[in-house]
Amino acid sequence: MSYDIVIAGGGVIGTAVAYYLAKNTDFSIALIDIKKSGNASRASAGGLWPIGESVGLGCGVIFFKTLSKKLSENPDQDDVPQRPHQLPRFFFDFCLKSNEMFPALWSELRESGSVDFKLEKTGLKFIMFDDHDRVYAQQIADSIPHLSSQLRWYDQKQLREDEPFVSDEAIGALEFTRDDQLNPYLLIRAYREAARHEGAVIIQNTEVTGVNISAGKVHSVETVSGKINCDLLINAAGAWASDITKMVLGREIPVAPIKGQVVLSEKMPKIMRSCVSTSDCYIAQKDNGEIYIGSTTEEKGYDTTCTFDELSALSSGAVRCFPRLRESSIKRTWAGLRPGTPDEIPILGPVSGIDGYLNACGHFRTGILTSAITGEILHCMVAGKEPPVDVKPFLLSRFDGIH
Numbered sequence: 102m103s104y105d106i107v108i109a110g111g112g113v114i115g116t117a118v119a120y121y122l123a124k125n126t127d128f129s130i131a132l133i134d135i136k137k138s139g140n141a142s143r144a145s146a147g148g149l150w151p152i153g154e155s156v157g158l159g160c161g162v163i164f165f166k167t168l169s170k171k172l173s174e175n176p177d178q179d180d181v182p183q184r185p186h187q188l189p190r191f192f193f194d195f196c197l198k199s200n201e202m203f204p205a206l207w208s209e210l211r212e213s214g215s216v217d218f219k220l221e222k223t224g225l226k227f228i229m230f231d232d233h234d235r236v237y238a239q240q241i242a243d244s245i246p247h248l249s250s251q252l253r254w255y256d257q258k259q260l261r262e263d264e265p266f267v268s269d270e271a272i273g274a275l276e277f278t279r280d281d282q283l284n285p286y287l288l289i290r291a292y293r294e295a296a297r298h299e300g301a302v303i304i305q306n307t308e309v310t311g312v313n314i315s316a317g318k319v320h321s322v323e324t325v326s327g328k329i330n331c332d333l334l335i336n337a338a339g340a341w342a343s344d345i346t347k348m349v350l351g352r353e354i355p356v357a358p359i360k361g362q363v364v365l366s367e368k369m370p371k372i373m374r375s376c377v378s379t380s381d382c383y384i385a386q387k388d389n390g391e392i393y394i395g396s397t398t399e400e401k402g403y404d405t406t407c408t409f410d411e412l413s414a415l416s417s418g419a420v421r422c423f424p425r426l427r428e429s430s431i432k433r434t435w436a437g438l439r440p441g442t443p444d445e446i447p448i449l450g451p452v453s454g455i456d457g458y459l460n461a462c463g464h465f466r467t468g469i470l471t472s473a474i475t476g477e478i479l480h481c482m483v484a485g486k487e488p489p490v491d492v493k494p495f496l497l498s499r500f501d502g503i504h
């Protein structure tokens with residue numbers, strides 16, 4: 102078998118890249134995927150939260166609590182809850198640009214007969230329960246004056262009017278009005294079916310087990326079903342990206358699994374207008390009525406077990422915010438592995454010293470949101486066009502001399 106381009110990994114990133122390449126170029130494309138336990142895209146909340154994620158609200162709060170507990174054990178430190186840091190301005194732009202692509206992408210994929218990935222204009226509210234929350238929300242708003250048109254404040258009364266099921270303890274909210282949501286399973290299917298429709302070949306249940314290189318150039322990959330020749334290999338293997346770079350570069354790159362546990366409720370009548378983040382968890386009611394409660398941020402290697410302490414902390418946080426959740430039952434719990442990088446920024450593009458290879462990995466907690474712009478960037482790199490953003494901050498070489 103021979104293709105111009107092989108993509109290793111068929112999560113949201115691999116399928117998005119396959120779609121944008123198949124639609125916009127004449128190259129022959131094969132996407133090769135094996136489902137490993139904990140693959141991130143199927144674990145995700147489906148949040149399109151460019152501001153929420155860039156300021157760190159997609160972390161989930163057990164992360165904050167672990168940090169603040171560590172600090173409180175240290176008498177020299179103030180016992181104020183620690184909040185995640187904000188990402189750099191170029192990352193906001195990357196996320197915002199990708200978010201803007203979704204309405205057109207939704208229409209385009211539906212019109213071409215692909216799957217409806219249920220884009221919902223919900224907004225994302227950070228719900229405040231005390232003065233720490235209020236100060237934190239104000240700091241967020243103050244740090245992004247250029248995005249003030251996408252912010253809306255609610256006092257307690259306005260919040261109750263907008264979200265009648267929210268707890269009486271909530272004192273107000275800051276909403277990111279263009280942070281929306283979709284169904285992540287359907288998004289992957291939509292990209293995959295559309296890529297197939299545009300001529301890409303999807304090879305499922307197959308692992309890339311080796312990469313053959315001569316004279317500094319990738320020329321084929323090995324799979325359990327045999328060798329596949331290619332001129333270009335794209336690494337979209339999520340938290341397993343280093344398995345591929347070991348085959349190509351003979352070394353790991355700084356992408357590591359970051360575990361996120363999730364609780365999903367049975368279907369409920371609509372109790373939320375927006376997606377919600379609090380200091381305990383984030384909560385999203387999906388179009389079918391199920392409520393998704395996420396998520397932890399844990400460095401536990403490839404472990405995907407679900408644990409009592411973490412799941413009960415998430416559940417209590419959600420019930421504290423929406424007491425009506427007590428009337429619901431849990432449908433499922435699971436854990437997924439985000440492809441984390443040390444600076445929380447994806448790794449995209451070429452690597453010096455090797456031809457025929459591109460990275461499309463390390464999307465940490467925003468791969469659903471940034472799948473569209475990643476597909477577009479990879480298509481521009483392959484076709485020799487100007488990418489929609491400066492790709493320099495996303496190159497692997499930013500870690501040179503550090504990792």
Ligand SMILES: Cc1cc2nc3c(=O)[nH]c(=O)nc-3n(C[C@H](O)[C@H](O)[C@H](O)COP(=O)(O)OP(=O)(O)OC[C@H]3O[C@@H](n4cnc5c(N)ncnc54)[C@H](O)[C@@H]3O)c2cc1C
Binds near residue numbers: 142310345
């Ligand atoms: C709990 C949780 C909640 C999240 N919520 C959100 C959210 O609300 N919004 C958002 O934007 N992002 C969210 N994320 C992050 C997002 O899910 C990830 O950034 C994104 O899914 C990464 O996609 P990926 O395709 O790189 O990785 P994956 O989805 O993991 O896909 C990689 C694929 O490659 C396969 N693979 C690995 N090795 C090989 C090999 N050698 N050969 C062939 N195939 C291979 C894997 O099995 C897998 O199928 C969340 C993540 C988690 C865990």
